[in-house]
Amino acid sequence: MSTLSDPPKGSFRLSMLLNDTRYRSMTLQVIAAIILVSALGYLYSNLATNLREAGLNISFGFLGSSAGYDINQTLIDYNSQSTNLRAAFVGILNTLLVAFMACITATILGVFAGVLRLSNNWLVRKLMSFYVEIFRNIPVLIWIIIIFTIMTAVMPGPREFRGDEPTASMFMDLFAFTNRGVYTPAPYFTRGFGGGEGSALNWLLALAVLVASFFGARFMTKRANVVQEATGIRPNTLWTNLAIWLLPITVFCLILGLAWDIPVLKGFNFGGGIKIGGPLIALWLALSVYTGAFIAENVRAGIQAVSQGQTEAAAALGIRPRRVMSLVVLPQALRVIIPPLISQYLNITKNSSLAIVVGYADITATLGGITLNQTGRAIECVLLLMLFYLVISLTISTAMNVYNSSMKLKER
Amino acid sequence: MAEAAKLQVSDEIAISIQKMNKWYGTFHVLRDIDLTVHRGERIVICGPSGSGKSTLIRCINALEEHQKGSIEVDGTLLSSDLKNIDKIRSEVGMCFQHFNLFPHLTILENCTLAPIWVRKTPKKEAEEIAMHFLEKVKIPDQADKYPGQLSGGQQQRVAIARSLCMRPRIMLFDEPTSALDPEMIKEVLDTMIELAEEGMTMLCVTHEMGFARQVANRVIFMDQGQIVEQNEPEAFFNNPQSPRTQLFLSQILGH
Ligand SMILES: Nc1ncnc2c1ncn2[C@@H]1O[C@H](COP(=O)(O)OP(=O)(O)OP(=O)(O)O)[C@@H](O)[C@H]1O
Numbered sequence: 291m292s293t294l295s296d297p298p299k300g301s302f303r304l305s306m307l308l309n310d311t312r313y314r315s316m317t318l319q320v321i322a323a324i325i326l327v328s329a330l331g332y333l334y335s336n337l338a339t340n341l342r343e344a345g346l347n348i349s350f351g352f353l354g355s356s357a358g359y360d361i362n363q364t365l366i367d368y369n370s371q372s373t374n375l376r377a378a379f380v381g382i383l384n385t386l387l388v389a390f391m392a393c394i395t396a397t398i399l400g401v402f403a404g405v406l407r408l409s410n411n412w413l414v415r416k417l418m419s420f421y422v423e424i425f426r427n428i429p430v431l432i433w434i435i436i437i438f439t440i441m442t443a444v445m446p447g448p449r450e451f452r453g454d455e456p457t458a459s460m461f462m463d464l465f466a467f468t469n470r471g472v473y474t475p476a477p478y479f480t481r482g483f484g485g486g487e488g489s490a491l492n493w494l495l496a497l498a499v500l501v502a503s504f505f506g507a508r509f510m511t512k513r514a515n516v517v518q519e520a521t522g523i524r525p526n527t528l529w530t531n532l533a534i535w536l537l538p539i540t541v542f543c544l545i546l547g548l549a550w551d552i553p554v555l556k557g558f559n560f561g562g563g564i565k566i567g568g569p570l571i572a573l574w575l576a577l578s579v580y581t582g583a584f585i586a587e588n589v590r591a592g593i594q595a596v597s598q599g600q601t602e603a604a605a606a607l608g609i610r611p612r613r614v615m616s617l618v619v620l621p622q623a624l625r626v627i628i629p630p631l632i633s634q635y636l637n638i639t640k641n642s643s644l645a646i647v648v649g650y651a652d653i654t655a656t657l658g659g660i661t662l663n664q665t666g667r668a669i670e671c672v673l674l675l676m677l678f679y680l681v682i683s684l685t686i687s688t689a690m691n692v693y694n695s696s697m698k699l700k701e702r
Numbered sequence: 703m704a705e706a707a708k709l710q711v712s713d714e715i716a717i718s719i720q721k722m723n724k725w726y727g728t729f730h731v732l733r734d735i736d737l738t739v740h741r742g743e744r745i746v747i748c749g750p751s752g753s754g755k756s757t758l759i760r761c762i763n764a765l766e767e768h769q770k771g772s773i774e775v776d777g778t779l780l781s782s783d784l785k786n787i788d789k790i791r792s793e794v795g796m797c798f799q800h801f802n803l804f805p806h807l808t809i810l811e812n813c814t815l816a817p818i819w820v821r822k823t824p825k826k827e828a829e830e831i832a833m834h835f836l837e838k839v840k841i842p843d844q845a846d847k848y849p850g851q852l853s854g855g856q857q858q859r860v861a862i863a864r865s866l867c868m869r870p871r872i873m874l875f876d877e878p879t880s881a882l883d884p885e886m887i888k889e890v891l892d893t894m895i896e897l898a899e900e901g902m903t904m905l906c907v908t909h910e911m912g913f914a915r916q917v918a919n920r921v922i923f924m925d926q927g928q929i930v931e932q933n934e935p936e937a938f939f940n941n942p943q944s945p946r947t948q949l950f951l952s953q954i955l956g957h
């Protein structure tokens with residue numbers, strides 16, 4: 291009698307390629323690869339022939355020529371004389387800005403709503419279910435339009451802040467909420483390096499101070515662990531941590547003379563300060579509440595996936611509820627929460643391309659919109675767009691996967 | 703041996719439950735439970751499924767709250783006062799049917815978690831204590847593995863060691879062997895017998911009648927939320943008084 295693992299005895303028949311478990315998957319893969327390669331080859335030769343017949347060629351030269359259009363919300367210097375490449379960079383930064391902001395707020399919202407959906411309070415629980423159901427069951431595009439429409443319809447225009455009897459007033463004389471967006475005070479340094487206000491060096495230094503604080507705080511946590519291991523008693527790190535975070539940056543700001551440029555009404559519009567455009571706010575809010583509802587469900591599922599028995603066993607050992615959460619429940623829940631969280635972050639990034647409906651200048655609106663229409667370089671623009679989203683998405687998922695595998699349960 | 707063990711029972715009262723009642727909503731799970739356990743006593747609780755055995759022992763360490771009557775453990779009255787609950791939980795260890803080890807921690811970490819965070823024991827010392835008890839349950843060589851890598855019997859012995867690391871004066875067991883394959887039941891029971899011989903006060907929900915005969919001072923039979931009958935093992939098994947007990951015993955001993 292021969293068993294499965296016996297080597298084939300001489301007689302190899304062609305049918306074994308499909309029927310024998312040893313060859314079957316290999317055969318299927320080879321067939322799939324052949325089909326894929328020939329399909330791609332056909333598409334490419336088709337494209338090349340059509341382009342040649344239409345007298346077109348693929349060239350990225352247009353990126354260097356002047357864009358010729360204005361962008362209302364930019365993070366870097368830009369005017370209509372700038373190149374298409376620079377316009378694309380403005381778009382990339384805008385995409386990253388709104389995606390980054392939305393990821394943070396959606397996570398906060400989602401964690402809150404997800405935890406509160408498990409609350410013992412009936413009203414809170416129902417409210418959170420209502421939030422989740424209403425936001426995840428209506429398309430995000432509709433939410434973007436709704437929020438944008440409400441903002442432009444309800445908020446006062448800048449002109450209503452003018453005159454002796456203005457119908458609108460600034461919030462605490464610092465913030466102006468208008469139908470064009472929100473104007474907030476802008477920080478700058480009066481005694482900064484690099485010869486004056488707004489120099490990037492000052493901000494890099496401020497960032498460096500915060501990073502140093504971060505490592506300082508990490509060091510204190512490690513020290514607390516060591517002390518606890520040695521003596522059993524964990525030193526209270528709250529105050530030292532607060533000091534480590536707040537003191538250096540406060541001193542830094544005092545030395546460099548931090549000041550605020552407050553928005554004021556100049557003519558028909560506000561000047562000074564920072565303008566956060568209405569489209570950005572609408573897109574950011576819509577992406578946050580919409581994705582937050584999905585994250586809430588992930589968080590709830592994650593916490594529920596940790597069996598009641600775990601909490602009970604920890605409680606029976608005398609561990610207090612807060613510690614049960616941080617030592618027993620969360621480490622296990624995170625394993626369940628993180629993988630879907632990765633795809634929510636990817637969704638935010640990709641959904642941010644809906645910016646075009648409210649006129650927010652993200653990469654799809656600049657490179658994939660105006661530049662494409664003006665230059666007619668559709669193939670090149672779309673290729674670049676695809677490349678950009680692919681790179682961003684892969685970066686996010688790689689980073690999160692690394693984090694995930696560091697949290698993963700070893701050997702179940 | 704059983705005789706020698708019985709001598710260790712002292713007059714000191716470990717657990718005193720009086721007129722205790724519990725409801726789940728409108729469902730009356732426990733009715734007028736009166737139970738006094740002396741230090742060093744070993745009690746086996748049995749009864750049909752749904753009779754409230756688990757609920758009773760879970761009330762003792764406040765995993766469930768009771769609505770009427772009183773529970774006193776080592777002189778501490780169980781109330782909604784967190785301090786009292788903490789105090790009682792630090793004196794009462796518990797083992798569950800499904801072990802409930804923490805799957806994200808190693809065996810050693812499972813055993814040191816509570817001593818470190820509740821007893822504020824230095825890590826080194828906590829690990830020494832943990833190794834001591836892991837040796838006692840005969841699995842010191844598994845200390846660095848994760849619960850998922852152990853057999854059911856080994857996991858339950860780790861769960862016992864984990865409880866012992868908190869140095870409890872009373873141990874509660876809720877069907878510790880009923881999720882185990884037959885060949886693993888013995889190793890867990892042996893561990894429990896050893897514990898009994900050292901004079902640990904034990905309350906054990908189990909249907910292992912051999913275990914009951916060998917180590918229990920008293921067997922309690924529960925049905926429909928009430929203690930129907932209690933007696934010394936010999937008398938309980940050979941001469942049950944109530945018809946419900948007789949029926950139950952004939953069912954579990956019959957086959
Ligand atoms: N959380 C709960 N809510 C409502 N009813 C419950 C709850 N937990 C248990 N019960 C009910 O209380 C009764 C007693 O349950 P308990 O778990 O104490 O029984 P048991 O004697 O341990 O049974 P078993 O041998 O099956 O473990 C059962 O009828 C059960 O359905």
Ligand SMILES: [Mg+2]
Pocket residue numbers: 755756757876877
């Ligand atoms: Mg039970």
